[in-house]
């Protein structure tokens with residue numbers, strides 16, 4: 105087992121790692137992206153494929169990604185270079201780290217814009233703007249926000265500065281405390297929202313929509329739906345770009361990777377399902393459209409907050425906690441670039457964080473303008489925000505994930521991987537993991553790709 109430590113600092117305990125990795129995984133992906141994507145593909149069938157992808161592809165790849173990070177102990181680019189050397193493989197493998205940096209860059213540029221919507225909604229809730237609002241009013245409120253580039257820019261800027269500040273201080277010190285208290289608080293609030301939806305919404309219809317797998321609904325969009333479900337699993341679990349790898353590099357050598365991954369993936373999935381259970385009953389009770397796209401939670405939740413007693417306070421609290429969840433994810437998106445700048449360009453951490461965040465901020469402007477002034481500029485039929493969202497989740501992250509699986513399963517010696525995972529090389533768990541990363545995960549991703557482009 106590797107016994108070195110990272111120059112960027114180490115987690116103070118196993119719990120700190122679990123909290124940070126869960127902080128990375130749980131974010132807008134669960135509460136904003138999962139419900140609207142499930143809604144775009146008709147609910148249950150999408151959700152079932154999503155859960156299968158988490159179990160068969162996400163969990164083994166997350167174990168592989170943490171393992172590579174912990175053995176490499178550097179930024180993903182340098183870890184992959186060092187591991188390839190150690191295993192006598194081509195230095196070409198460091199490309200994995202570069203693609204990861206590109207993915208992180210693209211994701212954070214739009215993620216910060218959406219986090220900006222969330223910040224704006226804290227103030228709308230607190231200001232009592234939700235009280236008594238109906239479906240049309242809530243839709244109009246959302247449309248007014250996305251049509252206003254200056255407002256979007258202001259909130260996007262606030263969020264990028266918040267993110268850069270924490271990364272500048274070093275994630276191992278800043279992150280632990282925040283996640284320890286705020287994640288459980290968000291969880292409790294989500295449960296309260298589900299209870300509210302159970303009592304005030306069309307709960308049965310919402311649950312049936314989310315959990316009854318009706319594949320007939322997918323029809324001609326089957327390939328696209330399966331690709332999106334898989335992409336959602338990668339996005340939600342923060343896989344395939346080095347975020348979880350770099351968090352693994354700050355993990356001490358004794359912790360059991362398999363157990364940690366079970367907890368992280370389990371919590372991430374639970375939060376996504378709770379979000380769905382809170383939102384769809386309200387969607388159906390108010391005659392909203394489940395497939396209305398990225399605005400879904402911003403159009404739905406205000407109606408619920410507007411009707412419940414104490415809704416202004418409760419709504420503000422909910423969006424504050426969602427901002428925190430987004431923040432702890434954004435930090436993990438920025439960290440791989442910053443660690444690389446520190447290692448290879450000799451920058452101080454604050455300088456590296458400022459530089460990386462400024463570059464992401466600039467690209468984020470293209471994303472927010474694509475919602476209004478630049479709405480007629482499209483590539484592959486999509487504006488920048490939607491393009492980056494689809495391209496990263498559905499293409500770049502799965503590609504990165506397969507490369508991780510192949511390296512861990514085929515390139516790394518079994519003695520190294522069994523040792524690093526803390527499993528007996530001839531034990532059942534190790535063999536299950538090995539079959540999943542060697543065959544199942546790569547084959548599934550390739551088949552889903554081929555199916556989506558109509559070749560299979």
Ligand code: PFF
Pocket residue numbers: 128129130131132133134211338339340341342343345346347348433434436437
């Ligand atoms: N997992 C985060 C979420 O669900 O909001 C988003 C994310 C973070 C994606 C880090 C990818 C990543 F590397």
